[in-house]
Amino acid sequence: MLKARQTGQLWKKWDEKAQKTGMHKTVFFVNGDEYTGDWKDNKRSGKGTQRWKKTRLIYDGDWRNDLRHGYGTMAQPQVGSHTFRKLYAGGWKNDKRHGYGTNYFSEEEYYEGEWYEDKRSGWGRMYYRDKSVYEGEWYGDKRNGQGMLRLASDDRYEGSWKDDKKHGSGKFFYLDKGQLLRGTWIEDVPKCGMMEDFGREGAPHMTKYPIPECKLANPRHVIDDAVEHATNQDS
Structure with missing residues (x-):
């Protein structure tokens, strides 16, 4: 009986070690992606950094239940350089841009303002490549409501x-x-x-x-x- 109880206890310890909970240095996925950060119940939760091999995108920020949730930044490495180009910095909810954030469409064009489920919605300011600036209301990723467009x-x-x-x-x-x-x-x-x-x-x-x-x-x-x-x- 004592030996059986010891076997059960060892099984529980092995199972606990197999579960991803707490801080891990780096976890490598079979598709080449990698994640460094906090886990809870085998899901990315807390603070962490995800690198996607296929797109080469990097996310650094908050996670909840395996989804980007909270505040975080997306970036992409520059070709032939050790620098990164920031793509987005701001709020996330259920893996989508949500809340207040700044999205960089290119070096000349970027938007700063409110987001709702990955779309510009609410108040925001858009800087365009032709040097014009729109400031006002958005809905469904388009200018909707009251706003001001200032040309170059x-x-x-x-x-x-x-x-x-x-x-x-x-x-x-x-x-x-x-x-x-x-x-x-x-x-x-x-x-x-x-x-x-x-x-x-x-x-x-x-x-x-x-x-x-x-x-x-x-x-x-x-x-x-x-x-x-x-x-x-x-x-």
């Missing part, structure tokens, strides 16, 4: 967006000419509105003549009718 020329649009396009009421500032268009956009196209001078005297490419005064008895009524017509055509 410093001209800018402030207003409504839908599915990555100017859509709804907005204002476009032609700062180089000293003019402002207040109007309605449908799928990136201005359909109606009023143009007025805006800082014309200090504009670098000031127009030759100022915009003449509108003589309509009720210009607001005319604009409202035009907006209703444009909206009905879109719907």
Whole structure:
């Protein structure tokens, strides 16, 4: 009986050693991937670093139940160099970018702001390759809601967006000419509105003549009718 109990105790010890729990130096997978960090119940949980052989991507950060969860960074080694290019730094939830984080699409383009299930959603700022910057609301990885797009020329649009396009009421500032268009956009196209001078005297490419005064008895009524017509055509 004593020998049987000892055998059972040894079996339990061997089983405990076989379980991945706590801190391990490095665990190598059969596909060439490797992980260094914390484990719990045979799953990556806690702090750890994962290296994928096929994509050469490296994740360093928080884990929960074998998924990236918490705060972490993704990076990729540069070809022919010992340096790394950061791809993302921020929040994760269930293996997806979630919460606040910064994603680097390239050296010239990156986004900093809120994420929801791997998509830009909420408030965020996007820096584009052409030096333009969008700051505002996002939903489903597209500009949706209220936002401001500033072009490299410093001209800018402030207003409504839908599915990555100017859509709804907005204002476009032609700062180089000293003019402002207040109007309605449908799928990136201005359909109606009023143009007025805006800082014309200090504009670098000031127009030759100022915009003449509108003589309509009720210009607001005319604009409202035009907006209703444009909206009905879109719907």
